[in-house]
């Protein structure tokens with residue numbers, strides 16, 4: 322199978338860490354977003370949303386959306402389990418992952434598209450007020466995470482899951498590309514960050 326990827330892109334990175342956790346071999350196809358390779362008719366036939374990652378199976382079928390791809394991989398390669406064992410754990414991990422995506426990733430995304438790197442591309446109308454608000458929302462969310470990590474080891478309680486991969490990708494992208502590094506005072510958040518960053522699968526994707 323092939324993964325359509327682009328260096329530094331945080332969503333494909335989530336899938337790469339997931340694949341590394343599963344120990345699955347795959348081929349990478351570099352997609353140059355600066356040249357619009359993700360918007361060509363050939364690419365849109367693979368993912369009409371024109372976004373990466375896309376996982377293309379050997380029979381040509383394609384999946385987009387990072388978590389949908391990871392769910393597929395979990396089904397085909399069940400070990401190690403990253404989406405939960407029993408029904409409650411599956412629901413809980415899904416809940417935590419959705420909160421990270423809907424409440425944190427969305428705000429980092431708003432700060433990113435209204436920030437200096439995207440502004441230079443000149444493709445989007447900039448909204449500084451939206452960025453000011455989303456920056457504050459990200460910082461507030463980091464504070465919430467710090468409180469949660471004071472009580473729990475991982476995003477979804479006491480076990481590592483896909484939700485940790487989603488959060489790690491978000492924090493690393495926000496730190497490196499959006500100037501939204503969590504404050505050094507957030508000790509519990511940084512304790513979690515060190516713990517998950519040390520995983521061999523994460524190290525292999527850095």
Ligand SMILES: N[C@@H](CCC(=O)N[C@@H](CS)C(=O)NCC(=O)O)C(=O)O
Pocket residue numbers: 330331332333354359371372373374385386387388
């Ligand atoms: N919800 C999607 C988001 C995918 C996404 O936004 N990918 C970015 C790269 S990290 C992209 O392709 N951006 C180009 C664009 O939106 O045109 C997922 O989880 O995979």
